[in-house]
Amino acid sequence: MADGFEIIPVIDLRHGQVVRARAGERASYAPIVTPLAKGSSPGAVARGLLGAVRATVLYVADLDAIMDGAPPDRASLEAIRAACPAVRLWVDAGFSQAAGVESFLGMNLGRPVIGSESQTDAGLVRALGDQAVFSLDTRGCARLGPDALHDEPTHWPRDVVVMTLGRVGVGAGPDLDRLRALRAASPATRLYAAGGVRGPADVAALAGIGVAGALVASAIHDGAFVA
Incomplete structure (x- = not known):
């Protein structure tokens, strides 16, 4: 493993279970079947992932919140925290309003991830700064969310996930060209590859191209x- 490169395991939550992500087609994700855990409960899968790789951060995508506007799945997040108390959580729960982020921060269950797909402008990302992780989301050739968030690195916090949804879970490899271009556009940003x-x-x-880490599940x- 490359020295200093950070592997961040990923859990996708849907209806209180961990599901297996594939190609960003979230509505079709099924409960995960994995050799790392018995069943698909969040705590068990989190323990399995962290038993398989050494990691200090676990990324949790709350699909009910992202897709349906549900509040963050507090019970599942608390189960993950109880199972893996030493790990830090990065939580994407479709945050689009400051009040929702403030409420989440009050739970003390992790660092919020602000996805470009959930934004209407750059205001929330800029207001939160390094309190949050920013996810720069694309699906195929489509850039998700406001153009300003894709075109202006000055809006970005220190940590940016480069989320390529169409490559998730399909073994296509990471989008090196896109990552290389983003690295050149903002050399001081810590980029994390997601998808492929x-x-x-x-x-x-x-x-080799200066990416700080990768989100990995499949x-x-x-x-x-x-490990």
Whole structure:
């Protein structure tokens, strides 16, 4: 594994269970079947992921919140925290309003992730700054969310996830060209690749272009990474 490169395991939550993500087609995600855990309960899967790879951060995508506007799944987040008390959580729960972020921060359950797909302008991202992680979302050739968030690195916090939804869970490899361009546009930003990472060879390629880390789920469940 590349020195200093951060592997961040990912959990996708839907109706209180962990589901297996594929190609960003969220409505069709089914409860996960994995050798890392018995069943699909959030705590068990979180323990399994962190037993498979050494990680200090776990990324949680709350799909009910992202897709349907539901409040964050507090019970599942608390189960993950109880199962893995040492890990820090990055939580994407479709945050689009300051009040929702403030309420979440009051739960003390993790650092909010602000997805570009959930925004109507750059205001929330700029207001939160480094309190939050920013996710720069695309699906295929489509940039999700306001153009200003894609075009102006001055809006970004220190940590930015480059989310390529169409590559999630399909073994397509990371979008190195896009990551290379974003790295050139904002050299001081810590970029985290999300979507398509298949194993150590991809990690080496990402580290080679200056990416700080990667969000990974399928490749961990499939045994491509070991602690």
